[in-house]
Every structure is written in C-alpha cells, then in structure tokens.
Amino acid sequence: MPARFLTLTDVSELLSISPAQTYALVRSGELPAIKVGGRGQWRVEQNRLEEYIDRMYAQTREFVDAHPFGAEAGAATE
Secondary structure (H helix, E strand, O other), rough: OOEEEEOHHHHHHHHEEEEEEEEHHEEEEEEOOEOOOOOOOEHHHHHHHHHHHHHHHHHHHHHHOOOOHHHHHHHHHH
C-alpha cells in the first residue's frame, strides 16, 4: 500500500525543487499540509500534491494560451 503522507523532502524530490521552496509552498498555503507528532513535522497528503500539480498544469495552460509562443517576434517584424 503506497504511503498516504509525504515528508517535505519527499515532495521536494518529486517536484525537483529545493526543500526550502517546498517549505515556502506549504507555509504560504499554496500546497496544503498538516503538522503531526510532538515535534510538528510537516506532512503532505499524496492526493493534495496531485491536486497541486493539476492546478499548476491548469495555470501553465492559461499562461501559454494568453502568451502564444512567437507572438512577440511577429509583433516586432510588423
């Protein structure tokens, strides 16, 4: 059975970002997480990470649609 919760280190490795960037995503609320245990270790639920990734794909698609590749080059030659 796959793990339900991931450590911030696990998340940073999966997203290929630094642990500090992962911590910033969690602290900003952009990536939902919980604190567990006596030492308050952060954990990210696997499905929350998948939802975050889906949101980033959607935001990227919106950006690409709003800023078509090559649009700047076409405007510069007119």
